[in-house]
Amino acid sequence: MGMIRRHxxxxxxxxxxxxxxxxxSFYLAPNIQMFASSxxxxxxxxxxxxxFSNWTNYTDALGKYQQQYARSIQYGFxxxxxxxxxxxxxxxxxAFKAGRARSALLFLVVxxxxxxxxxxxxxxxxxxxxxxxxxxxLKAAGFVDPAARFLDTPFAVIAGIAYNFVPFMILPxxxxxxxxxxxxxxxxxxxxxxxxxxxxxxxxxSRCLAFSRALSSPSSLRLATSSTLNxxxxxxxxxxxxxxxxxxxxTEITQLRRHSASC
Amino acid sequence: xxxxxxxxxxxxxRFLTIYASLALLYLLLPILTVALFSFNDPIxxxxxxxxxxxxxxxxxxxxxxxxxxxxxxSLRIALVSTIIATTIGTLMAMALVRYQFRFRxxxxxxxxxxxxxxxxxLGASLLTLFVTLRIPLGExxxxxxxVMFNVSYVVVTMKARLAxxxxxxxxxxxxxxxxxxxxxxxxxxxxxxxxxAASAVLAFGLSLDDFVIxxxxxxxxxxxxxxxxLKVQKGIPPQVNAFATLFFVVTVSLVAIGALLQRRRANxxx
Numbered sequence: 001m002g003m004i005r006r007h008x009x010x011x012x013x014x015x016x017x018x019x020x021x022x023x024x025s026f027y028l029a030p031n032i033q034m035f036a037s038s039x040x041x042x043x044x045x046x047x048x049x050x051x052f053s054n055w056t057n058y059t060d061a062l063g064k065y066q067q068q069y070a071r072s073i074q075y076g077f078x079x080x081x082x083x084x085x086x087x088x089x090x091x092x093x094x095a096f097k098a099g100r101a102r103s104a105l106l107f108l109v110v111x112x113x114x115x116x117x118x119x120x121x122x123x124x125x126x127x128x129x130x131x132x133x134x135x136x137x138l139k140a141a142g143f144v145d146p147a148a149r150f151l152d153t154p155f156a157v158i159a160g161i162a163y164n165f166v167p168f169m170i171l172p173x174x175x176x177x178x179x180x181x182x183x184x185x186x187x188x189x190x191x192x193x194x195x196x197x198x199x200x201x202x203x204x205x206s207r208c209l210a211f212s213r214a215l216s217s218p219s220s221l222r223l224a225t226s227s228t229l230n231x232x233x234x235x236x237x238x239x240x241x242x243x244x245x246x247x248x249x250x251t252e253i254t255q256l257r258r259h260s261a262s263c
Numbered sequence: 264x265x266x267x268x269x270x271x272x273x274x275x276x277r278f279l280t281i282y283a284s285l286a287l288l289y290l291l292l293p294i295l296t297v298a299l300f301s302f303n304d305p306i307x308x309x310x311x312x313x314x315x316x317x318x319x320x321x322x323x324x325x326x327x328x329x330x331x332x333x334x335x336x337s338l339r340i341a342l343v344s345t346i347i348a349t350t351i352g353t354l355m356a357m358a359l360v361r362y363q364f365r366f367r368x369x370x371x372x373x374x375x376x377x378x379x380x381x382x383x384x385l386g387a388s389l390l391t392l393f394v395t396l397r398i399p400l401g402e403x404x405x406x407x408x409x410v411m412f413n414v415s416y417v418v419v420t421m422k423a424r425l426a427x428x429x430x431x432x433x434x435x436x437x438x439x440x441x442x443x444x445x446x447x448x449x450x451x452x453x454x455x456x457x458x459x460a461a462s463a464v465l466a467f468g469l470s471l472d473d474f475v476i477x478x479x480x481x482x483x484x485x486x487x488x489x490x491x492x493l494k495v496q497k498g499i500p501p502q503v504n505a506f507a508t509l510f511f512v513v514t515v516s517l518v519a520i521g522a523l524l525q526r527r528r529a530n531x532x533x
Contacts, residue, residue, distance in 0.1 A: 015358035016370065019351040019414055026411040027377050030388035037391065086286045093283035097276070107518075108287055114514045115294050117472050118491045119507045122499065123293030126300065126311050166290060 075158050082162040087169035094170075095177040109170050117164065124160055125151060294511065301504035308498030320501040324509075327500060333490035334506055340402060340486065341470035344409035349463045351410075352417025353455070359418070360425040377415045385412060386479030393480065400482025408480045409473065413466040420465060424458030460521070468514070 038057055042048040062069070094105045112120060126132060128150040131139065138144040150156050300310055304317035325331050358364075359371055377385065389411070393404050432454070436446040474488040481489055491503055 009364065012358040012362035012364045012367075015354040015362075019355040019374075019418070020370070022351060022410060022414060023374065023377065026389060026392070026407055027380075027385070028373075030392040031380070031384070033395065034384070034388040034391055086289065089279060090283045090286040093279055097279065097283075105287070108291060111515070112290055112294060113468060114511050115297060116488060116491065116507050116510075118474055118488050119297050119503070120293040122491070122495070123296040123300075126296050127292060129311050131312060163289070163293070166286075 075154070075161060078158045079161040079165065082158065083166050083169045086162070086166050087173055091170045091173040091177055095174050106174070109167050109174075112167060121160055121164070124156070124163065128156055128159075297504050298508045298511070301501055301508045303501055303504075305498075305501060310499055310501045310504065320505045324502055324505055327502060329485065330490060330500065330502060330506070333485045333487045336402065336484060337471055337487040340405050340409060341467050344406050344413055344470050345463050345466040347406070348410045348413035348417050348466050349459060352414045352462065352466075353421050353459060355414070356418045356421035356425055360422050360428075361430075374415050374418050377412055378419070382412075382475040386476040389476070390479040400480055401484050404480045404482070405477060405484065405486070408476050409470045412473070412476060413469060416465055416469060417462040420462040421455070421458055424455060424461075428454065457525070464518075471510075 036050065037048070039050055039052055039054045040048040041051065041054045041057075090109075094102055094109070098105050127134065129135070130149050130151065135144065135148065135150065139146050139148070300313070301320055302316050302318065303310055303313055304315045304319060305312075306314045355374065359367065359374070386408075389404075389408050390400075392398075393400060398404060428451075432450055433446050436450045437443075441449065472488060474492065477486055478489060478492065485493070487506070491499060494500065494503070
């Protein structure tokens with residue numbers, strides 16, 4: 001205690017120390033080691049040696065696993081589109097139309113987090129199975145070829161990925177939509193009508209503006225998220241904090257990406 | 264014209280309601296399926312198609328010793344890693360929010376890096392480290408790994424909470440003669456407790472559910488998710504569904520009780 005009082009600058013270092021040691025040992029060190037080993041050559045029997053001339057490992061890998069990389073990117077892209085198609089209307093509904101049911105609906109959005117990720121995915125195997133509630137009746141009625149299947153197709157994989165990430169898209173969109181002041185649309189509509197501008201045009205235009213602002217600007221998104229978290233410090237139930245922290249994580253990651261892109 | 268527009272508006276809002284309900288159904292359908300199939304009496308080993316209703320799976324919850332031990336190991340690892348990660352993460356967040364020092368921004372960025380790193384990279388690189396250092400894989404390596412990925416989540420949650428903290432309360436305590444230690448335990452800690460609870464719930468859930476990093480670093484140890492994964496080929500026993508449903512119900516009830524208590528506390532305030 002005495003030393004701390006004499007050197008107040010030490011306090012933040014002491015607070016950071018255990019966490020930093022942990023992250024340096026079990027995050028940074030393994031990643032540096034993995035990067036180093038990407039320049040290795042050799043086999044398990046003869047041992048490995050490091051040389052910068054082994055940069056060809058990268059071109060080898062890109063050539064050999066081209067198909068897998070391409071598939072990952074395609075599936076990721078398709079799943080993102082599906083997530084948006086599901087998340088945006090739902091987030092919009094919860095933010096503007098749900099009324100008193102709002103927090104109950106938000107709770108339902110985060111409910112999947114309380115069930116095992118693997119089991120939810122296996123749940124989809126049941127739902128999409130070869131004679132499941134969806135395919136079974138369709139096959140029995142003769143609408144679908146009896147050999148038709150959903151499982152083990154790109155469709156099932158993309159649907160599964162989309163399912164697991166939908167809540168991560170609903171929450172940040174909801175948080176930023178909630179921050180939009182709806183009355184400003186109405187005000188604008190009135191002033192435009194007064195100015196003789198057809199009223200239909202104005203709300204839709206400002207809606208577009210609001211949407212694009214909500215979606216395209218990570219900084220406004222971030223602002224919205226952290227302020228929700230701040231005011232939620234005492235009043236909100238922990239699950240909301242958990243979910244909003246999940247969304248703030250996302251915005252932090254977006255920030256991070258942007259930061260690294262600008263470097 | 265205006266009637267047409269009104270009809271269009273009503274139709275649009277109906278459509279939105281229906282669309283939103285379907286989206287919610289999509290989110291909840293697998294959970295309902297998992298719960299429903301905990302009451303299934305499957306024919307054969309795989310529990311994918313509905314056969315008949317039974318309570319047996321709930322009555323024989325503890326029949327498979329491997330499953331019981333997997334659940335126990337998962338709970339133990341989640342508990343230990345949550346305690347460590349919440350403690351060191353809260354300390355880090357306090358340093359990052361309240362103090363100005365060199366490299367603060369850099370450290371801030373560094374703490375977020377694990378969140379931006381794909382899980383498979385985290386898992387594979389940690390495995391390489393453990394193998395190189397000849398650290399035997401098991402519960403210890405799993406705790407090391409789980410604390411690593413949980414710390415960043417805790418820091419993010421706590422930082423947001425601490426940013427809204429009214430520093431005048433601590434100054435008032437100091438003015439009234441409290442030592443820094445007393446100020447922390449009697450003023451700061453009770454105020455940030457909801458944030459700590461939220462971070463701990465998040466960390467516990469993430470640890471309990473983690474599969475990718477765990478699979479790389481578990482060695483012979485079977486956690487609940489690893490057990491499920493290994494059973495996929497042979498058929499998952501319906502008791503797994505029962506356990507998962509139980510976890511779900513317990514978590515949801517705890518969260519609901521927490522919300523009710525907070526609401527009551529909020530109502531008590533003048």
